[in-house]
Amino acid sequence: MFYRLQNTIRRFMVGRYGTDGLNRFLAVTYLVLWVLSRCFPRGWVGFVLSTVATATFVWFVFRTLSRNIPRRQAENQWFYGWWYPTREWLRHQKDRLRDLRVCRYRRCPACRAWLRLPIKRGRRTVTCSRCHTPFKAFFL
Numbered sequence: 001m002f003y004r005l006q007n008t009i010r011r012f013m014v015g016r017y018g019t020d021g022l023n024r025f026l027a028v029t030y031l032v033l034w035v036l037s038r039c040f041p042r043g044w045v046g047f048v049l050s051t052v053a054t055a056t057f058v059w060f061v062f063r064t065l066s067r068n069i070p071r072r073q074a075e076n077q078w079f080y081g082w083w084y085p086t087r088e089w090l091r092h093q094k095d096r097l098r099d100l101r102v103c104r105y106r107r108c109p110a111c112r113a114w115l116r117l118p119i120k121r122g123r124r125t126v127t128c129s130r131c132h133t134p135f136k137a138f139f140l
């Protein structure tokens with residue numbers, strides 16, 4: 001019985017796109033939006049959230065069942081072009097928050113490197129450890 005169902009699904013999915021990174025992202029986004037929309041059972045916030053959640057789900061199903069595979073792969077490439085830098089940025093914010101009591105992060109204006117600096121309040125001149133360019137930085 002279960003085997004037959006599995007077989008039917010497999011036959012149905014032949015020539016269709018299936019899942020990829022963008023679809024996993026859409027599925028997670030859908031779940032998050034759905035949970036958030038449950039937190040606002042009344043009013044326009046919940047309505048907007050559940051509408052966007054439904055649209056995300058429809059997009060997810062559409063991509064999974066799509067037969068236009070090159071188009072879906074191009075979408076996935078585009079998605080990773082956005083997702084990888086975003087994920088790096090999120091990781092960096094996490095580090096900043098974790099080290100809030102230990103050090104400060106500043107970007108070198110010359111070589112764009114992130115520097116971990118000791119907390120000394122006020123405006124002072126910092127020298128980049130990578131390219132040795134001095135620059136002024138302000139520390140709260």
Ligand SMILES: [Zn+2]
Pocket residue numbers: 108109110111112113128129130131132133
């Ligand atoms: Zn530098």
